[in-house]
Amino acid sequence: MSQPGASATTAESKPQRRQRQLDEAVAEGISLDVFRRRWIIVAAMCTSLLAVMLANSSMNLALPGMTSDLRITQAEQTWVVDLFSLVFAALLFTAGAIGDRYGRKLVLQVGMVLFTVPSLYAGLIADSGIELIVARGVMGIGAAMVMPSTLSIINTTFPRSQRAGAIAVWTGVAGAGAGLGTVFSGVLLEFWNWRSAFLMSVAFGVVAFVANQILSHESKDEKRTPIDWFGGLLSTVGILGLVYAIIEGPHDGWTRPGVLVAVAAAIAGIGLFIWWERRTPHPMLDMKLFRNPLFSSSSAAVTIAFFALGGSFFLLAQLFQLVLEYGELQSALATLPIMLPMLLLSPLVPRVAAAIGSRFTVGLGLVIIATGFLLCSTWDGDTGYWGILLPLFVVIFGMVFVMPPATNLIIASVPKNRSGMGSAMNDTVRELGVSIGIAVLGSLIARGYSNGIGEATGGLPPEAAAAAESSFPAAVQGVAPALEQQAGPAVTERFVDLATDAWMTGMNWAMLAAAGLAAVAAIGTLIAMPSKRREPEFIIAPQDTPQPAHV
Numbered sequence: 398m399s400q401p402g403a404s405a406t407t408a409e410s411k412p413q414r415r416q417r418q419l420d421e422a423v424a425e426g427i428s429l430d431v432f433r434r435r436w437i438i439v440a441a442m443c444t445s446l447l448a449v450m451l452a453n454s455s456m457n458l459a460l461p462g463m464t465s466d467l468r469i470t471q472a473e474q475t476w477v478v479d480l481f482s483l484v485f486a487a488l489l490f491t492a493g494a495i496g497d498r499y500g501r502k503l504v505l506q507v508g509m510v511l512f513t514v515p516s517l518y519a520g521l522i523a524d525s526g527i528e529l530i531v532a533r534g535v536m537g538i539g540a541a542m543v544m545p546s547t548l549s550i551i552n553t554t555f556p557r558s559q560r561a562g563a564i565a566v567w568t569g570v571a572g573a574g575a576g577l578g579t580v581f582s583g584v585l586l587e588f589w590n591w592r593s594a595f596l597m598s599v600a601f602g603v604v605a606f607v608a609n610q611i612l613s614h615e616s617k618d619e620k621r622t623p624i625d626w627f628g629g630l631l632s633t634v635g636i637l638g639l640v641y642a643i644i645e646g647p648h649d650g651w652t653r654p655g656v657l658v659a660v661a662a663a664i665a666g667i668g669l670f671i672w673w674e675r676r677t678p679h680p681m682l683d684m685k686l687f688r689n690p691l692f693s694s695s696s697a698a699v700t701i702a703f704f705a706l707g708g709s710f711f712l713l714a715q716l717f718q719l720v721l722e723y724g725e726l727q728s729a730l731a732t733l734p735i736m737l738p739m740l741l742l743s744p745l746v747p748r749v750a751a752a753i754g755s756r757f758t759v760g761l762g763l764v765i766i767a768t769g770f771l772l773c774s775t776w777d778g779d780t781g782y783w784g785i786l787l788p789l790f791v792v793i794f795g796m797v798f799v800m801p802p803a804t805n806l807i808i809a810s811v812p813k814n815r816s817g818m819g820s821a822m823n824d825t826v827r828e829l830g831v832s833i834g835i836a837v838l839g840s841l842i843a844r845g846y847s848n849g850i851g852e853a854t855g856g857l858p859p860e861a862a863a864a865a866e867s868s869f870p871a872a873v874q875g876v877a878p879a880l881e882q883q884a885g886p887a888v889t890e891r892f893v894d895l896a897t898d899a900w901m902t903g904m905n906w907a908m909l910a911a912a913g914l915a916a917v918a919a920i921g922t923l924i925a926m927p928s929k930r931r932e933p934e935f936i937i938a939p940q941d942t943p944q945p946a947h948v
Contacts, residue, residue, distance in 0.1 A: 421556035431614045435554045439563050441608035442547040443570045445509060448601035449540040450574025452516070453481060454710075455582035455594045456533075458725055462591035469526030476530045479644055484537030485544075486828040487637035491629035493545035493821030494681050497618040501549045501817065505609055508542025511535055513602030520595035536598070545820035552808050552816040553616040561747035564808065565801035569743030571827070572793075572800060573736040576710055580736075583729025618814040628673050628681040635666025636825065643829075643836045682818060691755070691935045692810035694926040695803040696826050698759050701918040702799040703830030705766050705792050708838040708911060709735070712773075712904070716785055719873055720778060720897060734786065735793055742797045750802040754929025756922065762798025763919035769795055770912035774905045778897040795915075810935065838907040843868075845903020846896075853895035865892075869900040 419432065431438070456478045464474055496504035515532035523529050551563050585593040642651075642659040650656065674680040686692045710732070717728040750758040769791030776785065804823050811819030846869055853872070854862035861879065865872040873893055881889040927935055 418556065418559060421558060427554065427556065428614070431554055432556075434612065435563070437612050438554050438614070439551060439566055441605065441612045442551055443567060444601065444608055445505065445543050445605040446547045446567065446570055447574050447577070448509075448512065448598060448605050449485075449543050450571060451578035451581060451601060452512070452536060452540065452598045453485070454575045454578030455597065456481070458579065458582045458586055458729065459591040459594040462586065463529065466591065467524060467526060467529070469529070473526030473530060475645075477526065477533055479641075480530055481533045481537040481540070482644070482828070482832070483637055483640055484534050485540045486640045486825060486832070487633045488538060488541035489545055489824045489828070490632045490636075490681050490818075490821045491624075492542045493549065493817030493824075494624050494629060495817075496542070496546045496549055497815055497817035498622065498624050500615050500617045501546045501553070502609065502613050502615040504542050505546035505550065505613070506606060508539040508546065509602055509606040509609065510539070512539030512543060513599055513606065515539075516595045516598035516602060520592045520599060532595075544824050545817055548804075548808070548820040548823065549816035550613060550616065552813065552820070554614070557809065560808070561750065561801065561805045562744060564805045565743045565745075565747050568800040568804050569739045569741075569797075572706060572739040572743070572796060575706065575831070576732050576736045579710070579714070580729045580733050583726045587726045618817075620814050622815065623679045625674075625677055625679055625681040628670060628677060631666050631670035631673060632681060633666075635663050635668075635670050636829075638662030638664075638666055640829070640832050643832045646836065682822060683815075686810060686822075689810050689935050690925045690927055691806045694922050695755075695759070695806040695810070696822060697918060698763065698799050698803040698922055699807070699823060700826045700830040700833075701763060701915055702766070702796045702803070703827045704834035704837075705770070705796055705911065705915065707831030707834035708907075709789055709792055711835045711838060713785075713789070715869075716776075719870060720780075720901075721782060721785075731782065731786075735789055738790065738793050738797055739800075742794075743801050746798055746801045747805070749798070750805075755802040755806055756926040756928060758802050759799050759926065760919050760923040762795045763915050763922060765795030765798065766792050767795075767912045767915035767919060769793075770908045770915060774908035774912065776904060776908075777901050778894065834911075838911060841907035841910055842900065842903035845906050846900045847903075849899030849902050850896060853892050853899065857892075865896065869896060872896040 419429065460474055460478060463469065463477070469477070492504060492508070515535040519529055519532040523532060548564070548567060551567055552560060555563050581597060582594045585597060638659040638661070642656050642663055645653075645659070646656045651660075670682075671684065674682055675684050713732050713735070714728060717723040717731050718725070723731060746758065769788050772788035772791060776788075807823045808816070808819040811822075847866065850866050850872070854865050857865065857876070857880070861876050865876045873896060877889050877893050877896075880892055
């Protein structure tokens, strides 16, 4: 069995290589018509993927405008931002299984409609917070149907030996899409109101729907594997509770009733899901896959990579606006360079993996991520734009080495007729990685700030001190302007410097923790993942079922 991403030998002529590729496509049941337009299909899938990724990251900048325009409450603001991510992450496994059973293109197109129509409603009609919340929830359902379908369709479009390059393009768009949503929405909001963020989703959704309908092909599980509906319910409850707790716990406190209920739902849902999947004859997620070191190691690596991505963009927004004092548009544009390595270098990584093996490629990427976070831990209040950006370039450069081969190996470890299972697993660990990265790094920064802000608030009135202690933004954007009017610029400058130092101390500890986590993941990958020579032993043939005998 050939290794995924392996290139043809240099002795092959172009006609010979072309014929070999056609033979591989026919052998795996791919029609010649689909094979000939495979890269156009990738472009259509990436357009659909980009629409989802942009919507997931564009709300933060639009939130102040919609708050003042529609007078939505603080609770409604939280749900407008978070409900999309909650529904999206919770339904990925179920959506992937439905696509396998009833048709991946069908589910993709239904998802695009469910994503685009509420975006249009929110962009033109909605005039209350409740309407926006409902719209974002339905958008999340559509996005959960779109994302695993795009990767599943790519998997069924390419023969195994040629798929790595296409998946690398997909991972580049998936990684850069989160940051591009902030950039695009920042530009739009500079010239139009908050509704333009939703209308951007409409434009991408319409283009993607038309491109999918014309260019893509239908595929489904030819074995007609029944859907594990009970497993889908358990996974939805478990992941919904876990993601909600991760998002809300750091802000509301882990002992709040709502967070405790979410934690209980996560433990019960995920625990029962694992128990059920080990016993049902047609599992939504085959637990035997975790005995395959390619699948388990790659899933962990993707989680850590998107932990890095989520944490990076979370940090950038605050650093640029609160420390460097950039405006929203300037902050959005300042993040643009960080997306370039993912878009430009991801397609080249499969060649590296083919040359040195996935273990060393993914392990090297995690080592680079750890090094980048270690460099980030040297930041202080005087660090400028390039001093911030260059260490993050290192982090993103490391991600480029992790995402394409790890995603490819997750898909390669799953039978081709169950592509939705592999796609959903990849997408779920991505979302969990982002959520965990934001929550963990945010909590560590908040803890460091809380421990260090006391020196700055010593001479303040109790009300102002309490506000400054609540958060760094409240200190520099709320307390500092009032203090300047009362005590003058010198006292205010001293207060801001002390608050910034306290926040940056928390940042340093967060970066050190992230570096340590990435280093541990690198060691685990280098130990657990098989060598290049043994890698093909753990790859599932197109219509095979997982075989734990390899382990």
